[in-house]
Amino acid sequence: MAIAAITGTAATFGDHVSADVILPARHSFLDAEGMAANVLMDLSAEANAKVRKHAIIVAGEAFGYGTGRESPSRALRAAGVRAVVAKSFSRLFFRNAMNNGILVVQCPELVNCGVQDGDGIVLDLQVGSIVWKEKTFQFPPVTDVVAKIMAAGNLINYGRQLLASR
Amino acid sequence: MNGTTLAQKVIARTGGRDHVSIGEIVEVTPDFSYSHDYAAWAIDAFEKMGATRVHNPDRIAVCFDHGIPPNSSKDANSLKRVRDFVRKHNFARFYEGGTGVAHEVMVEQGWVVPGSLSTANDSHATSGGAVGALALAVGETEIGFLWATGKLWFRVPETRRITLTGAFRKGVYAKDLMLQIARELGVLGALYEIMEYRGDGVKQLSVSERFTLCNMATEVGAKGGVFPFDDVTRSFMQGRAKYPYEPVHSDPDAPYCAEMAFDLSQIQPMVALPGREDSGVPISEIEGKDIQQVFIGSCTNARADDLKIAASILRGKKVHPNIRLLVTPASRQAELQALKDGDLEALVEAGATLMPAGCGVCAGTHQGVLADGERCLSTGNRNMPGRMGNKNAEIYLCSPATAAASAITGQITDPRRALQGTL
Ligand code: SF4
Numbered sequence: 001m002a003i004a005a006i007t008g009t010a011a012t013f014g015d016h017v018s019a020d021v022i023l024p025a026r027h028s029f030l031d032a033e034g035m036a037a038n039v040l041m042d043l044s045a046e047a048n049a050k051v052r053k054h055a056i057i058v059a060g061e062a063f064g065y066g067t068g069r070e071s072p073s074r075a076l077r078a079a080g081v082r083a084v085v086a087k088s089f090s091r092l093f094f095r096n097a098m099n100n101g102i103l104v105v106q107c108p109e110l111v112n113c114g115v116q117d118g119d120g121i122v123l124d125l126q127v128g129s130i131v132w133k134e135k136t137f138q139f140p141p142v143t144d145v146v147a148k149i150m151a152a153g154n155l156i157n158y159g160r161q162l163l164a165s166r
Numbered sequence: 167m168n169g170t171t172l173a174q175k176v177i178a179r180t181g182g183r184d185h186v187s188i189g190e191i192v193e194v195t196p197d198f199s200y201s202h203d204y205a206a207w208a209i210d211a212f213e214k215m216g217a218t219r220v221h222n223p224d225r226i227a228v229c230f231d232h233g234i235p236p237n238s239s240k241d242a243n244s245l246k247r248v249r250d251f252v253r254k255h256n257f258a259r260f261y262e263g264g265t266g267v268a269h270e271v272m273v274e275q276g277w278v279v280p281g282s283l284s285t286a287n288d289s290h291a292t293s294g295g296a297v298g299a300l301a302l303a304v305g306e307t308e309i310g311f312l313w314a315t316g317k318l319w320f321r322v323p324e325t326r327r328i329t330l331t332g333a334f335r336k337g338v339y340a341k342d343l344m345l346q347i348a349r350e351l352g353v354l355g356a357l358y359e360i361m362e363y364r365g366d367g368v369k370q371l372s373v374s375e376r377f378t379l380c381n382m383a384t385e386v387g388a389k390g391g392v393f394p395f396d397d398v399t400r401s402f403m404q405g406r407a408k409y410p411y412e413p414v415h416s417d418p419d420a421p422y423c424a425e426m427a428f429d430l431s432q433i434q435p436m437v438a439l440p441g442r443e444d445s446g447v448p449i450s451e452i453e454g455k456d457i458q459q460v461f462i463g464s465c466t467n468a469r470a471d472d473l474k475i476a477a478s479i480l481r482g483k484k485v486h487p488n489i490r491l492l493v494t495p496a497s498r499q500a501e502l503q504a505l506k507d508g509d510l511e512a513l514v515e516a517g518a519t520l521m522p523a524g525c526g527v528c529a530g531t532h533q534g535v536l537a538d539g540e541r542c543l544s545t546g547n548r549n550m551p552g553r554m555g556n557k558n559a560e561i562y563l564c565s566p567a568t569a570a571a572s573a574i575t576g577q578i579t580d581p582r583r584a585l586q587g588t589l
Pocket residue numbers: 231232267269288290463464465466524525526528529546547
């Protein structure tokens with residue numbers, strides 16, 4: 001199954017952006033549009049505007065740590081985010097983001113390069129490569145059931161395919 | 167080294183395998199899963215997948231805890247939808263709002279058993295490690311996927327061994343140890359790991375204290391926390407387990423990725439400063455800070471023993487006029503026990519506001535929201551900006567004893583003063 005590469009521009013963030021800051025619990029039951037309007041608002045209006053404009057988040061340590069609620073991931077997806085590259089992630093954010101069709105890649109090397117807002121980035125999941133300016137970075141290709149989920153687009157699509165094939 | 171860890175053994179069994187390697191991704195059938203108010207999204211996922219039948223409903227339970235009783239017709243409708251689904255699909259148990267926080271209720275009611283793989287769509291599902299279960303958190307969509315397909319995937323985690331010796335001194339509790347561990351590890355210091363406790367100090371810890379430590383494993387990025395099955399677990403499980411269980415132990419030569427050791431007698435009362443759970447300091451560094459609200463609640467520290475500790479300090483005293491003291495028992499059972507023991511009477515007499523058993527103000531969606539610039543001292547597990555509903559308020563984390571002593575003085579206060587009668 002082929003998984004298309006992700007092409008987009010960067011929205012940069014620092015360390016320790018918690019999932020509660022990405023989307024506080026009080027906004028959990030909003031519809032997609034409401035979530036997109038509120039995502040990262042607790043950080044700043046500028047942060048919200050940035051992720052709605054750029055599809056690839058480049059962040060520091062512990063992106064999405066804290067709450068295991070899935071709504072922060074759903075909110076990022078609703079805002080148009082396709083991938084997050086960071087120095088490190090919490091495991092639940094990793095699961096929730098991937099299950100909602102957001103590629104999550106740990107790549108401190110890229111983050112340390114001084115990526116700027118709006119920089120173009122291309123992520124290839126199958127090869128495991130990130131291209132930024134003239135530089136290429138490697139990450140372990142996505143495999144197993146996780147690759148099937150990404151190929152299907154998200155966990156719901158994968159579940160639907162699985163049930164249909166039974 | 168041929169030994170394997172508890173986590174490897176449990177994942178191998180539930181994955182139908184003889185052996186699994188650390189780092190491998192394995193599809194498993196959990197022994198038990200549960201959900202809470204956010205089951206509404208699991209239902210969304212289930213329906214969007216086109217599923218009609220729930221797999222293994224006799225090993226699934228739901229307990230409402232986050233937003234109960236509901237604040238709005240929208241929330242009420244969402245809860246109703248979950249209730250209807252649970253009945254239609256014959257889930258093993260449904261616990262109505264007011265029974266308690268799901269993590270607490272599932273351990274208390276014997277659904278999470280030693281050696282089992284238990285999972286829930288909530289980060290503090292890790293709490294089940296208190297009884298020797300491999301208790302792992304997933305997302306809501308994954309719970310819908312589990313209902314629809316009977317399966318979930320997990321990466322086989324590394325295990326960190328934490329050796330405890332000695333016993334706590336008076337006024338020091340499991341929460342203080344946990345805040346010390348978080349201070350040493352940082353918010354992702356145990357990322358993907360299982361934190362496995364061992365050593366002579368473990369024997370001194372009740373299931374409730376073990377619960378506090380496993381509950382906050384997620385605050386250091388861990389996949390779970392787990393205590394070995396011992397006499398304490400055995401007597402706790404007596405007459406409680408909902409299905410047969412077999413305790414599982416790591417082999418003596420199991421591979422560990424890291425080691426830590428703590429002499430419990432050296433731990434001080436700790437307070438985590440606002441913003442991050444790993445920002446704990448010994449209480450002497452922050453004593454005297456004015457606060458406006460004290461919250462004794464959450465799945466971390468609001469069981470009968472926690473309420474008893476708080477009551478023993480507040481009995482015959484009055485809550486400071488500048489303080490709102492909110493008490494939210496972790497479960498109705500804990501509430502009932504505290505009622506029978508006279509602990510609730512002592513708390514209410516002192517001026518506490520009693521709230522329904524459940525999450526209460528912990529997640530900041532439902533009552534008890536702070537004003538801009540206010541400070542709350544909480545027995546909960548999280549203090550990042552906005553956690554209790556207002557990013558312009560500050561949350562400090564501590565033990566029930568510290569919370570109770572501070573409620574009397576109106577400032578962050580060393581609970582040892584209260585216990586020595588010098589408050
Ligand atoms: S009490 Fe707080 S931490 Fe525990 S499940 Fe409820 S909201 Fe989460």
